[in-house]
Amino acid sequence: MTRPIRDAVTVAITGASGIAYGLRLIKCLNAQEIQTHVLISKAGRAVAELENNFRLPEQADKIHALLSQELSLHPKLVRVYDSEDWNSPLASGSSAPQRMVICPCSMGTLAAVAGSHSNNLIERGADVVLKERGQLIVVPREAPLSSMHLEHMLNLSRAGATILPASPAFYHHPSNITELLDYIVARILDHLGVEHDLSERWGSTGT
Template identity: 45%
Template sequence: MKRYIVAMSGASGAPYALSVMEELLRQGHEVHVIVTEAAWRVLLEEHDWEVVKREQNFVERFGHLSGELVYHPIRDIGAQVASGSFQVDGMVVVPCTMGTLAKIASGISSNLLERAADVMIKERYPLILVPRETPLSPIHLENMLKLSRLGVQIVPPMPGFYHRPSSLDEMVCFVSGKVLDQLGVAHQLYKRWEGGK
């Protein structure tokens, strides 16, 4: 069993985060979850989750899976994941707002998500950001380039179509599979390219 952090910031794209969490928990991994206040609004809009229930939403969705889910409130700056001595196998911010990405690129730690990402960079643990914005401004691109040069993986949620997805779920699984590829987690969320005919 490995240990991962999955953090959600307030951009559209909650299905990507839930798909990544589900696969990690299905495989029996330990998943530490961080959700910003804006991300709770997105979960309400995209999944009708009750914001007041917080952690209970995740338990109801994933409680039947074999992995261990640990929920951390966004303001709990003293949580395990805020320390470099807490060893993890990687962190994903999915979806990642451009504001969150900019703060990570600038080393600003105003909440637990940003602090955990800062720890990933300083400890040289894998950090994957899934930026959900279009079009991209020069500021966005410069921040992504800065982070990429630091070893952060930038995985825009761009579904492929060579496997001919027939549902929205298949398109989501393609992106979440690409995220898991960057973590080195084996999966079968999408059909890999096997060469032309």
């Protein structure tokens, strides 16, 4: 059964390196039968093609069809929105989900959300989650970080967001890229309160 929209999770993919984190997160949420609302920026589509040979169309319905096929998703549990769809429930505090993850988060999106710009649905969705005292998780991927980047992260943290950098650990002895991805996705799921078995926890057998 589809859960109420406010119990859903919004996943926004922007134009930073690490698109695979966002795609893996969507797949894991879907496997747990969590209603997921997906937003992918124009730059995010460009990076997806560059990094994953994943050519995403512009139209939301076509993105939905492609993601459902390529990630083996339950289609009814996924809703894709155009970044300019201001009629989306994500744009209003009266109906938007209380949980949102920007993964990966570009420095441009980071700055816009920190400044409450709301120039597109990704920025507006994040602004709504913050103003409604929901849960916003930001997964930045950049190196090195300038003082401006750090100030934006500090402002978002003060506003209630969780800053969860895409910095995988190695104590679990990863043997492939998927295990590196899963370490970060597992941390995101932990903060969302979603059960998973993606990686071993510190102190468990084998660490």
